[in-house]
Amino acid sequence: MSESITAVGTEMRSYYGRPILKEPVWQPEIPWYFFTGGLAGASSVLGLAGRAAGNQPLAKAGLYLSMAGEAVSPALLISDLGRPERFLNMLRVFKVTSPMSVGSWILATSGGATSLATGLEVLDRAPRLKVLAEAVSALLGAPLSVYTATLVSDTAIPVWHEARRELPFVFAASSAASAGAAATAVLPPADAGPARRLAVGGVAAGSVAMLAMQARLGRLGEPYHQGEAGRYHAISKVCTAAGAVLLSRRARRSRLAAVAGGALVLAGEAALRWSVFGAGFQSARDPKYVVEAQRSRIAKAS
Amino acid sequence: MRHPPGTEEVVHTYGNEAQPRVGFFTDTSVCIGCKACEVACKEWNVIPEDGLVWTGESYDHTSALGANSWRHVAFVEQQVPLRADDDADTDAMRWLMSSDVCKHCTHAACLDVCPTGSLFRTEFGTVVVQEDICNGCGYCVPACPFGVLDKRHLPTAEREEDGRVWKCTLCYDRLKGGHEPACAKACPTDSIQFGELDELRARADARLDKLQKEGWNGAQLYGRDPDDGVGGFGAFFLLLDEPEVYGLPPDPVVTTKHLPEMWRTAAIAAGALVAGVLGAFIGGSR
Numbered sequence: 001m002s003e004s005i006t007a008v009g010t011e012m013r014s015y016y017g018r019p020i021l022k023e024p025v026w027q028p029e030i031p032w033y034f035f036t037g038g039l040a041g042a043s044s045v046l047g048l049a050g051r052a053a054g055n056q057p058l059a060k061a062g063l064y065l066s067m068a069g070e071a072v073s074p075a076l077l078i079s080d081l082g083r084p085e086r087f088l089n090m091l092r093v094f095k096v097t098s099p100m101s102v103g104s105w106i107l108a109t110s111g112g113a114t115s116l117a118t119g120l121e122v123l124d125r126a127p128r129l130k131v132l133a134e135a136v137s138a139l140l141g142a143p144l145s146v147y148t149a150t151l152v153s154d155t156a157i158p159v160w161h162e163a164r165r166e167l168p169f170v171f172a173a174s175s176a177a178s179a180g181a182a183a184t185a186v187l188p189p190a191d192a193g194p195a196r197r198l199a200v201g202g203v204a205a206g207s208v209a210m211l212a213m214q215a216r217l218g219r220l221g222e223p224y225h226q227g228e229a230g231r232y233h234a235i236s237k238v239c240t241a242a243g244a245v246l247l248s249r250r251a252r253r254s255r256l257a258a259v260a261g262g263a264l265v266l267a268g269e270a271a272l273r274w275s276v277f278g279a280g281f282q283s284a285r286d287p288k289y290v291v292e293a294q295r296s297r298i299a300k301a302s
Numbered sequence: 303m304r305h306p307p308g309t310e311e312v313v314h315t316y317g318n319e320a321q322p323r324v325g326f327f328t329d330t331s332v333c334i335g336c337k338a339c340e341v342a343c344k345e346w347n348v349i350p351e352d353g354l355v356w357t358g359e360s361y362d363h364t365s366a367l368g369a370n371s372w373r374h375v376a377f378v379e380q381q382v383p384l385r386a387d388d389d390a391d392t393d394a395m396r397w398l399m400s401s402d403v404c405k406h407c408t409h410a411a412c413l414d415v416c417p418t419g420s421l422f423r424t425e426f427g428t429v430v431v432q433e434d435i436c437n438g439c440g441y442c443v444p445a446c447p448f449g450v451l452d453k454r455h456l457p458t459a460e461r462e463e464d465g466r467v468w469k470c471t472l473c474y475d476r477l478k479g480g481h482e483p484a485c486a487k488a489c490p491t492d493s494i495q496f497g498e499l500d501e502l503r504a505r506a507d508a509r510l511d512k513l514q515k516e517g518w519n520g521a522q523l524y525g526r527d528p529d530d531g532v533g534g535f536g537a538f539f540l541l542l543d544e545p546e547v548y549g550l551p552p553d554p555v556v557t558t559k560h561l562p563e564m565w566r567t568a569a570i571a572a573g574a575l576v577a578g579v580l581g582a583f584i585g586g587s588r
Contacts, residue, residue: 082438
């Protein structure tokens, strides 16, 4: 129970300090999916751009990384369901009011396109159809990387809902950094220029977006400095910064530095997803975030 | 994208089967904390027992609404006189009791975000989970601004965990048969009143007027106003203190109110991601 909560006077009042909102019931699969879905989506964009620029190794790496992410993602999501055998119910309607419904359709479609493109790449068949499939996958790649931010913003959880203007940029940057870092790690340094720059740029853009988000949240953003969310937030900052430095300074010549820097950025971006996820739980647990935000809204309106 | 349609637009689509919108007016000023509503709800809806805990929080051992508690009586002990003009007795205590329930919002976030269509708006304007469709994705749980819905973790005959989301149905089955919901039927003081929403609102206005004239401390209607953040509750309340004292949010807003803006932001962020990838090729394609 929070110490700031008392039952009397002008202090915030609550019902025995109990939460007003329910904590999400999502399990560790979900922050991992934020990571794998973001990696898959941004990788398909990077791969197609590589294809267009004539960098075939990068195109191949982007496609395979995207395939890896797209293969893991549905498994994670289905495993998180309370009734996994009913996963197909996700596709019995399409609802624009539900980011999860929109996201299910995006993931199903892009997963199909990426699988087709990967199959054709491995078999070395039908190059035109392959590029078409890659284009569909890349077209859906950016929405796939970003919609999860909209999904969590579209809840009553103060630390997520009040971050709705910045969180999509945090997730977009994190996805870009993940895709760049993964491609840098698997490619020879000579072919990895754009991937390296994307990783470093993604880390930089992500920290700017994160700062903007925290400035907007003010006191509601406290969970990012406390408990589990705070720890993941700190790990994320250290890992992404160290990885970005290594990638920009050493990875051009050293394969070892490329792998180490890529791994650090990936670890940092995974930690970022975990910190956003955990912050939501912490935000739901303490009624003061709900009551104080709503009370100040009422005061402003009157 | 426009705001998702409210209750009236949806009920209209039922055509001849559309019914007047019904709900609850819970007048907490006459609640005696007997918990007959909790018991009747559990019995009628065959809700499993989810543990017996002694909380030490007045007479409340249910603590919150959830998958296995669709009515919850809150108990608040206060050193506040019942009447505002009663300043003779400074040690005066009052005991507030209030039977909480799903609000069956006009703009229901749970229903908006449900990706399977399991949550739906009935012909009575109420919000119900279809248990044969819910796949336990859990999206409605943090979407509800009142923390009403939750996943049931209890075992069933066939499986370790039920895994689906459950909440008050406003006794949809009883409504279909022309009966009032079990909690309202069982309430011995008519603290829980069931009826057509328009009529309940008029009744609540009259009751509030009376209590205010009599000088009751803190008397206020909660969720009666169709212009509030969720478009008014289908199940609203007369409270004797601020909503947060009962564990209710003071100014709930349906999260999908901001969804058009959120989709726009997502589109811009997705565009920025593509621009970032293309920008990474400026220094060369290798």
